[in-house]
Amino acid sequence: MSKYMLIMRGNEAALAAFEAKPFEEVIEAMGRYNESMIEAGVLVAGEGLADAAEGVVVEFGGEVPVVTDGPYGELKELFNGYWTVETPTIEEAVEWAKRAPLGVGNKIEVRRVNGIEDFPADNEWIQKEAQWIEQAGK
Template sequence: MQYMLIMRDEDAAAVERRDAPFEPMLEAMGRYNDALAEAGVFVTAHGLAKPGEGVVVDFTADPPLITDGPYGETKELFNGFWIIDTDSIGVAAEWAARAPLGPGTKLEIRRVHTEADLHR
């Protein structure tokens, strides 16, 4: 089964990461991604641009309303993700716990639906 590890930063963690040296963080992420690949569970991973560079399409209006910037509160922002393929959410959680992240960052783990899920 595939699981998405959704990285969320609290505001303070995002500021701290922004001010931290980039190369050591990049190297740590590279080692983590390599470990996922060597174990055969890595599917994909991506970081996201800053929330202010995005737009929100709100479907509560007709036509939908398009606005600049992040959706809702910025206390915890979705800023990247991995998709891994493991036998269980428990194994996915074990891999998530090994991510080179620090205080103020959380990984939410959600199963990725398959086509079979759509026909229930």
């Protein structure tokens, strides 16, 4: 089994469609989707994000990182939330992504989450990471 992050991204059209729907309808659709993943035993985690205007961006490029209030730059796409699922294959993770109750202007990027086994076991920091994971009970 591997973990995959389903990264929800939207644009201005997605935001307009979201705002046009009754909030209760959106919450119910997401709740049903989440419930189906829980019942199937694939959902590990998932959360939505607050409005980008509430966030900040820390940009690295010079000697000192620059902090800018959100939203930032050109808003072609915005990361709005995620689910982490555990499935045997990326194809199954993609099938779950395709069931998300999202409309026009939304995308879901599916990416495998690296596990400790993806790194050299003889590295001091990887060994420490393994200990931290064990201590956290994960």
